[in-house]
Amino acid sequence: MAALVTVWVASPDTRSERRFDLRTTVAELKAKLELITGIPPENQHITLCDTEQSTQPLAVLSDDSKALGAYFVRDWQWLKIEDTNPASTWTGRLNDMTGVEKFELTEEQYAARQGSSTLPSAPHPSAYTLVSDSVLAYKQRHKVGRFAPKDALPEPVSAAHLNIPLDARCQVESAEEGFSKRGTVRFVGPTKFGGGTGVWVGVEYDEPIGKNDGSVNGERYFECNMKYGVFVRPERVEVGDFPVEEINFDDEEI
Template identity: 55%
Template sequence: MSGVVRVFVISPDTRSERRLELHTTVQKLKGNLELITGIPVANQIVSLLNSENDTQVIAVLNEDERPLGFYGLRDWHVLKVEDANPAVSFTGQLTDVSQVEKFELTGKEYEERRDTVLAYKQRNKMGRFAPKDDAPVAAPPLPVNISVGSRCEVESLEPGLSKRGVVRFVGETKFGKGIWVGVEYDEPFGKNNGSVQGEQYFSCRANYGVFVNPNKVKVGDYPIIELGLDDEEM
């Protein structure tokens, strides 16, 4: 058997891992345990357990002149140290919070104190106490050099397709931010009759009206595209 074992030492206030020499006597062990647990030698009851989960006592180390090897200590055994007179040494009272008087404040009392985190934030204008910036003022819309009544052509993603019409509206709307241009197309390429979401901005036939961003509109002398049909085909 090895001359040194590693065991756990537990008491009401402590828990630690220790290396013990098996030839050490119980009396010497108790002297060391007093330094570890705070329990006086005369009050110590030292029990040997297989583990912390196994509460069955293998042996009680009560013969002071016996070496630890006599009790069959092995690695990771547990030495449980109890206090036969805890009222004198105050054992266990360090971890018994049930006897601690609770300090409680009402919400109003807490707000009136000047040594709290809340008071610190108030003094330094932090968090919800930080000064509120004035609501940002929306930048005025950029001027758009497009006049109502102008002939125009609207940018198309389809090659060779020209969407021409007349500008019927220029301004802000309720359905989107910024300036929008309302166009009445020459042909039914549109999406509405000049109204969006129940708001009428201009009037035209159904599917001839559309609203687009100003950068998609080119104003100029754009003639109406003729369909190129002969009289007989009309």
């Protein structure tokens, strides 16, 4: 039976939980880490640490021919990957938004936006399709969200009545068939967003497929890297034995 170890993998742009075979060589590990971190194997400097805050590494994985087991890697330790040549890659710049010009609207300008553009190639006026609109206008028109009739609002759910413990592994319902969003529960309770009604579940995804870093509108509910956090309603969360889905590659695949 293969000896597996579950560790945290951290790089300038990523942070995730991974499972590796202790017989995996450092060279093979680097090939897997490139797909996770985006750092080429030749640029990877890998250190083994007890915690994320550790400043003194337990070991430096410098011998490509050695297996992970030779470095005595244990569960829940940290593999920290540094890019020795960041100038040749995008390392550290994927989350840098300082150079991005923001498009902003005042509340009055946003409220005034209405859908009015149509596809010019439509064969008949009745076939015209609305292609420009604002979410606010849509909600007002269809009476959803805060514009829904008061008697149509669902009864708020108390966090005490939910069987969703913190730090539990979970899977979030996805609209895309065959695509599961797995992660760890980091928050359960009421929030200041969403009209302040009901309970939200904060999840830290295993991959950067989320919406935030555990904070919304300047209010922090839990800590995680940007794009790993998301808040969903409890009915979309299933708690259970959902291990991190490891990316495996056969020798015949490139």
